[in-house]
Amino acid sequence: MPYDQNLSMDQLVQSDRVHKACYADDDIFEQELENIFYKSWIYMGHESQVPNPGDYWTTWIGKQRMILSRGDDGQVHVLYNRCPHRGALLCNAQHGNAGKAFRCPYHAWQFHMDGSVRQIPMKQGYDGTADVLQDAEFAMKKAERYDTYRGFVFASLSEDGPDLLTWLGQGAKAAFDDICNRSPEGEVEVVPNCFRIIQKSNWKIFLENQLDALHPSITHHSTGDAAAEMQKVYKERTGEDAPMGYQMLADFTLPFEKWDSISTYGYEYGHTVLGGYMGLRPRDPVTLDHEAGLAEAYGAERMEEILSTNVHHVLVYPCLSVQPPLQQLRAVRPLAADKTMTEIWHFRLKGAPEGIYERSLAYYYHVNSPSTMVNADDLQNFYSCHEGLRQAGGGDWVSFHRNAGQDITEGGVTTSVTGMSEQPMRNMFAAWKKYMSGGN
Amino acid sequence: MAGGNGTDTQRAVEQFLYRQSEILDGRRWDDWLMLFTEDGKYWMPAHEEQETGEGLPNIFYEDNYLMDMRIRRIEHPYAHSQKPKNQMSHVVSNVIIEEEDDNSVIARSKFVVVEYRNDDQRYFAGKYCHHLIKADDGFRIKLQRVDIVNAEGPFEYVLQFWL
Ligand code: FES
Ligand SMILES: [Fe+2]
Secondary structure, three states: OOOOOOOOHHHHEOOOEEEOHHHHOHHHHHHHHHHHHOOOOEEEEEHHHOOOOOEEEEEEEOOEEEEEEEOOOOOEEEEEOOOOOOOOOOOOOOEEEOOOOEEOOOOOOEEOOOOOEEEOOOHHHHOOOOOOOOOHHHOOOEOOEEEEEOOEEEEEOOOOOOOHHHHHHHHHHHHHHHHHHOOOOOOEEEOOOOEEEEEOOOHHHHHHHHOOOOOHHHHOHHHHHHHHHHHHHHHHHHOOOOOHHHHHHHHHHOOHHHHHOOOEEEOHHHOEEEEOOOOOOOOOHHHHHHHHHHHHHHOHHHHHHHHHOOEEEEEEOOOEEEEHHHOEEEEEEEEEOOEEEEEEEEEEEOOOOHHHHHHHHHHHHHHHOOOOOOHHHHHHHHHHHHHHHOOOOOOOEEEOOOOOOOOEEEOOEEEOOOOOOOHHHHHHHHHHHHHHOOOO | OOOOOHHHHHHHHHHHHHHHHHHHHOOOHHHHHHOEEEEEEEEEEOOOOOOOOOOOOEEEEEOHHHHHHHHHHHOOOOOHHHOOOOEEEEEEEEEEEEEEOOOEEEEEEEEEEEEEEOOEEEEEEEEEEEEEEEEOOEEEEEEEEEEEOOOOOOEEOOOOOOO
16 A cells, blocks of 8 residues: 555554554564564464374465474474475365375375485486485475474464563463363363354454454444344243353444453563453253363362463454353464454364353354354444555544553553553554564 | 145245245345244254254354344444345256155255455355245245355355345
């Protein structure tokens, strides 16, 4: 987009406003891929997506196609989806089992699940040319680094930078601890397949919205009202309370005072947390059963500690939005400045009652499925924001002035004075600026 | 148009399916809800091999209450993703009567839908399987299964209501 190219990073990203080019400019998007997506750690998937040797799942880091695979030795690997011979994609399907080897559909070079060469047909043709069996140039390339935290696999295309645990830090690690600790076995299991939704907007608009406690009562007004009305109808007709899914939707129209009482926390590298607001601990038999299972596994005190953790979203910047108490996450795949794909996954808590899974499934259906009555309105906003920002005229700035100058930073954690503060957006842009200036 | 045998059933079911698509294209919500039995369900599985909608992720899995909620949202003055409204046009064809007894009919068919919204046109295609109950005034849907060809693909925007 046309904008003043002489603007410095400090001018583009200010403490309370950001230039629209940061969202809509194609060159800036390319720089984001280089400086953020190809430098930081990006979520690849969960180990349980590839339970057996030969299993694979394909995904993206920026515009780069990647493969998550499980080797014969049980190890999980992250590989570039590209044949070293003439470049064909080795996996065209989204997921599957490759058996003993990735076999290139073009000339049948074969590779083990860790990318090493297994077989090259008629290799005498290479006599005296190159050592195709030994030379690393002829193996599938592994991601520069990959690592796992509690079953969640991340990869980085940069050889250096902080290791995964340092990068996650206490703020982002809590997402995975919270979701896993809720299982009496300390583990979760994915329920395939993910839903994939394309957003016609910049990836940052999505992340900002995840922590925007001001928007639900307005954006989701229609759904909140409809759900509250149906709770009444349901009760009248059946004499029973409507299933929990209705309350999840009715919650969207909580009064502003309630949203203002939620806490937000900003961490290093842009990770950001929005506190919880949903009453996910009713005294129903399912919850009590779950509590008993956790108490048996960890003791009553620890159970209390685990279940009183109440976060709504943990944003692992720039690639992931996790909702631990609802056992779901959305991975962000930026495809262009104005096009973003989200892969939306949900999980089963191993060893927890089926009713807890059903609760997660209800949220997955109502909020995250392709028939969502919630994201229907979010996606419309995302599109319309991007459409507004990509225009040359009409103003240059995106405002993050709400409660600006009032953020409190202590011990590397920034908190806000109110839940509806735009502190999370400011926190993410502080990290953005650092990445884009070659830092982080 | 009570369901009879042979060609009578074929014709009655076809007429029913045509009317259903007209009701949907016309956004005649009261008529839409009337198409279903009290315990009727509209189900769009997340993939074709799925044998049940219970306890599994689905694209749609809605009883009367959920459909009613969806209608209330769509018609709410603040449903901004309905401004502008989406326009749909359904074509239903290839109707095959799979089973029939005194009380019910199972019919398979194919559909193509064009949706227009926000200056954009989208296409959906797939197959229906209707479990119909015979009533005095025609049929009621006990279960409508809808398999779209792109069930596992990325969705450009969402489905605001049923196809
Ligand atoms: S491109 Fe893969 S074997 Fe030739
Ligand atoms: Fe929202």
